[in-house]
Amino acid sequence: MIGQFILRIVIWFLLTANFSITNIIIGISICLLMPHYRTEPFRLQDVVQGVQRIMVAVPQAYIEAIKMIWKPHNHEEIIREEAQHRRSAALVFLDIFLVTFTPKTVVLKHRQDGWYDIHRVVRRISKRQNP
Numbered sequence: 001m002i003g004q005f006i007l008r009i010v011i012w013f014l015l016t017a018n019f020s021i022t023n024i025i026i027g028i029s030i031c032l033l034m035p036h037y038r039t040e041p042f043r044l045q046d047v048v049q050g051v052q053r054i055m056v057a058v059p060q061a062y063i064e065a066i067k068m069i070w071k072p073h074n075h076e077e078i079i080r081e082e083a084q085h086r087r088s089a090a091l092v093f094l095d096i097f098l099v100t101f102t103p104k105t106v107v108l109k110h111r112q113d114g115w116y117d118i119h120r121v122v123r124r125i126s127k128r129q130n131p
Contacts, residue, residue, distance in 0.1 A: 005031050037089075046087075050094045061102045068103055073121040078108065081116045 012027035013019065067073075083095060096107045099118060109117040 001036055004036055008034060046091055050091065053094075053098055057098050057101050065103045067123075068121075071123055073104065073123040075122050075124045077120060077122060079118050079120065081118055083110070083114050083116055085114055 008031040009027055012030065016023055016027070081099075083092070087095070092110060096110060096116070099116065100106045104122075105118055105120040107116050108119050111117065
């Protein structure tokens with residue numbers, strides 16, 4: 001329950017980017033009024049790996065954003081990526097969040113058969129031939 005509260009208040013602050021007393025009170029109120037869900041058991045190793053992936057994703061997001069500014073990415077593609085099997089709902093959320101956090105990708109759908117549909121933009125140099 002405390003973990004859910006912390007996650008919700010962190011998401012609230014990330015969304016609002018406002019640390020005024022009024023916003024803190026509103027955020028805490030919303031977090032307490034939202035229904036709580038039963039957590040599924042998870043392995044500590046999965047959590048540690050998730051934290052490591054977050055530490056890698058943050059600089060990667062900045063690098064991708066800079067690349068997109070300097071060299072526009074004007075092609076799109078939809079790919080399928082296999083998810084790890086038997087993941088708790090929180091770890092599936094973390095997977096989707098990490099993919100969507102980087103500027104070039106967004107998860108379109110999480111399939112029940114264990115795959116993610118991912119939309120991404122790529123940079124391709126089109127070869128124009130002059131007659």
